[in-house]
Amino acid sequence: MTTKEKILNEALILFSEKGYSDVFVGDIATAVGIKAPSLYKHFKGKQEIFDSCVEKFFERMTQIRNELFLPDTPQSDVSYETADTEKITEFAIGLFMFYWKDDIASRFRRMLMIERYRNPELNRIYEDFFVNGAVEYEEKVFAELISAGVIKKEDPHIIALRFYSPIYYLLQKYDMYPDKEEEAKGELISSIREFCQTYKGKDSRNDGIIKNDKEND
Amino acid sequence: MTTKEKILNEALILFSEKGYSDVFVGDIATAVGIKAPSLYKHFKGKQEIFDSCVEKFFERMTQIRNELFLPDTPQSDVSYETADTEKITEFAIGLFMFYWKDDIASRFRRMLMIERYRNPELNRIYEDFFVNGAVEYEEKVFAELISAGVIKKEDPHIIALRFYSPIYYLLQKYDMYPDKEEEAKGELISSIREFCQTYKGKDSRNDGIIKNDKEND
DNA sequence: GTCTATAGTTAGATAGAC
């Protein structure tokens, strides 16, 4: 890793813990193992370091969207037709774990939560990736699942909201406790299981799966 | 309002917008209409102003808990037996609007969201009131509603999680848009209606209300 | 590309007049 990369790496860690203004150029330098003035050979200043972190985040998100959300691997041929409780759960866990643990996404998300109230541009980014944007994306997914008959014919927006909000809540709950992975996953799985019981099938609320699905444990 | 109260009021507004370290003593003074050194006749320093805001928040929360959560008014005699979709919706809206719009609670909540990553004590307060604590309280409510037969016999923790997480998500979504009250309430009501359809009654999923409830709009 | 030394700036807080 080059010094420039090290700087960005350490800077993002610090920004995610303290926000922009409480991180001092000297802190970043110390974390990298150099002195503050040396940073200015790599970046024009603190703001440029920050801007590069933003850029790095966008690159990572573009990358993961191609991997996780738009898989063009052979498996994608099975499409929505075969999506079931297990697949929906897998998708939820994948999304949750990425937002929670990915080095870039999780740190940048925390930084955005600190900065979004004072910086409208960062608030927009936060909303696009972690609030409205996330729900809107899932809305499209559920609209397709409804067409495929996998999910009940109800308002896709409300379905997406009820799917995503526990993920969002649990992210906040476990953000400070990266070691509680099993507990977090357990809660998420229970929540998604209930979600699937409510919404799967064309009108399958009284199809008898309500009580028996618990055997999956 | 005394100058001391004015200081606390303006300080909380600024802290909720910028967090602790980006608010300068001079900013608070200007907002109040005095000069910075004058503040020191009322408070020892910036930290004491902040601590007083914390105290004010605790007072407000104690007050509202007695009003909203533990109503000892005559109406409470009807108890959980008569709780229905409408009452649960009313409770959800009351909780949401308080967290969203109450001058003290909403500002303090925003400040906590900014500060919780760098201050463990503030993170604990945030969790107690807006994350774990909120769900734990509702867990107790739903446990009682289950006993009363109003809510289906399922894990009260998951029920509480699925009840509260949309409230929490919508709070983040509309935090910057206090004027979008009707839109926010609409989304919340749709979400809670679906919640009630899923959980109300001992096993009342196929009681025919599923499609027709939309007439309420 | 790293360092030491230092300039320039600004925030928190105090002194003392009114």
Added chain:
DNA sequence: GTCTATCTAACTATAGAC
């Protein structure tokens, strides 16, 4: 209880040696 003037400390950034 408010002000002006001022101190001290801390941070960003630059200059210039190596």
